[in-house]
Amino acid sequence: MxxxxxxxxxxxxxxxxxxxxxxxxxxxxxxxxxxxxxxxxxxxxxxxxxxxxxxxxxxxxxxxxxxxxxxxxxxxxxxxxxxxxxxxxxxxxxxxxxxxxxxxxxxxxxxxxxxxxxxxxxxxxxxxxxxxxxxxxxxxxxxxxxxxxxxxxxYGMSLLSNTLIVDIGGGTVDLCRMQGVYPTQEDQLTVYKAGDYIDNVFFDLLDAKYPDANYTINMLRTFKEENATISDTDEKLVLTLPVCGRPTELDLTEELRQACSSIVPDIADAIKYLISTHDPEFQEELKGNIVLAGGGSKIIGLCEELEKYMTQSLGYGSVRRVPDPVxxxxxxxxxxxxxxxxxxxxxxxxxxxxxxxxx
Ligand SMILES: Nc1ncnc2c1ncn2[C@@H]1O[C@H](COP(=O)(O)OP(=O)(O)OP(=O)(O)O)[C@@H](O)[C@H]1O
Ligand SMILES: [Mg+2]
The missing domain is CATH 3.30.420.40 (ATPase, nucleotide binding domain)
Structure with a gap:
């Protein structure tokens, strides 16, 4: 053998x-x-x-x-x-x-x-x-x-210095500041509003708007993964769900946008914290290198929304997504x-x- x-x-x-x-x-x-x-x-x-x-x-x-x-x-x-x-x-x-x-x-x-x-x-x-x-x-x-x-x-993308990685998963958003050495605890933050949190917010918003509709969190998650966006768009996002057993088209455009937006402020705060506590000589470079990963990074318009927050609170920010988030x-x-x-x-x-x- x-x-x-x-x-x-x-x-x-x-x-x-x-x-x-x-x-x-x-x-x-x-x-x-x-x-x-x-x-x-x-x-x-x-x-x-x-x-x-x-x-x-x-x-x-x-x-x-x-x-x-x-x-x-x-x-x-x-x-x-x-x-x-x-x-x-x-x-x-x-x-x-x-x-x-x-x-x-x-x-x-x-x-x-x-x-x-x-x-x-x-x-x-x-x-x-x-x-x-x-x-x-x-x-x-x-x-x-x-x-x-x-x-x-x-490490996998050789982004070892002056880069801030933001990994948006189901249970957590994990941030890590790379400054040319193995990161310490001070370089990292975990935020607990991630994909699962979006699903729960989405569920509650639907419950308030369509109390007679029947759905599960799995159905909403699938719909979210196919349509997640926080960009302004004229497109209507419609899901067919049973209402008292009868398939009914429900407009969920605003609810999905609100649910997806609900994780943004905490992520923006965490980014701000890791930048403002970085060596001042390198803060500007770090602001230009925010890299999103994880399934949640696929939300359309998220990079632009985080850039807006960064411009307001830090004067500048450039956010991009890894090519292969999963x-x-x-x-x-x-x-x-x-x-x-x-x-x-x-x-x-x-x-x-x-x-x-x-x-
Ligand atoms: N296109 C999409 N738009 C928005 N969210 C998405 C999309 N695709 C996947 N997700 C969400 O991304 C999350 C899963 O991402 P990922 O696979 O990175 O998480 P995970 O590694 O399993 O979780 P964690 O890192 O928290 O342990 C889920 O909440 C999923 O619904
Ligand atoms: Mg993960």
Whole structure:
């Protein structure tokens, strides 16, 4: 039997979507949802112990659905002792997602590879959150290390100095100021109004305007992803929803615009803070290099809206979007993984072995 080969992978473990980029060229993503059949009938119907990603969402009436991350970190990982059984369930859910990604990357043959991974987490995940993530990957990876999500975006695009990355995800917006060295805590901020927040605002606005309409947050999220804009436009955004069972066309133009706009002030404040606390000699250059990533960066008109805020509060701002918002984090994490010297991985592996021996 051939000796296992080393495979480097970058993983962006997101609250909405989890993404893997591997050095064999495979790139894949899966919605971060796992469903367990609700009862014996559901199990017979689905023929599986669990479903992952779109499969889980599609069959959600037959399944209990779980998302492992909340506000960007593993649920319950701040208070494991108080929530032991819920936490164990979430660890299992996260492991299913990681296994799924690794199976995709290794084309179903994980046993043929020694997996080394860099995993992205929100900028301000604490040590407990990070350790929880590393622990749960132990059985499926040879070595893993955690990197901050916006840092991995910057690394992957070689934007290592005088750039401010703003990664707009589902649970968090993560900001990271790059100034030519590995970023410290002072260079990073996490804001909790992101894609999920937009969905909730959108839901509430609809509820107020059309109290008799029936819809789920999933339906609204899909509509948002197809139409999200905060630009002024004459185009009407219409969604057909059941009202007392009858399909009815509802105009949601203003509600969607308002919901998408609701995350802008907090992001603008965070950008202002990271610029105004930067070395004054380099502030002007930083203002010209604001780079948006993550699914939320696809909102049409967001770059221009943030530029307006920056012009008002900072005198100037230039905001652009990365070309590949979904994969930018995982690609950067992969590049970082490959660039780490061999000694680093050997030491990491040894410290893991020693820790396991002590347990
Ligand atoms: N075209 C689009 N317009 C607006 N929002 C979008 C669009 N496409 C995706 N999104 C939103 O982007 C968010 C997901 O982005 P991303 O995949 O970067 O998040 P994540 O990495 O899973 O989350 P986090 O980084 O918070 O853990 C979701 O809220 C999704 O609805
Ligand atoms: Mg993310």
């Amino acid at each position: 051939a000796a296992p080969k080393i495979m480097n992978v970058g993983i962006d473990f997101g609250s909405s979507i989890s993404v893997i980029s591997a050095d064999n060229g495979v790139r894949a993503c899966v919605p971060s949802f796992v469903g367990f059949p609700k009862d014996m009938i559901a199990r017979k119907l689905l023929g599986k112990e669990y479903l992952v990603g779109d499969d889980a969402i599609k069959n959600r009436l037959s399944c209990n659905i779980f998302r492992p991350l909340e506000r960007g970190v593993l649920k319950y990982s701040d208070h494991i002792e108080e929530n032991e059984s819920d936490y164990r369930q979430i660890v299992w859910v996260a492991q299913i997602i990681f296994n799924h990604l690794i199976n995709l990357a290794t084309q179903g043959r994980p046993q043929d590879f020694i997996i080394r991974a860099c995993i992205g987490t929100p900028s301000l995940a604490n040590d407990k959150n990070k350790q929880a993530l590393l622990d749960l990957t132990e059985s499926m990876m040879d070595c893993a290390q955690i990197v901050s999500e916006p840092f991995s975006v910057a 994969y930018a984090g995982a690609n950067g994490a992969l590049m970082y993984c490959k660039d780490m010297p061999e000694d680093f991985w050997i030491e990491l592996k040894e410290s893991r072995v020693q820790k396991t021996a002590k347990k």
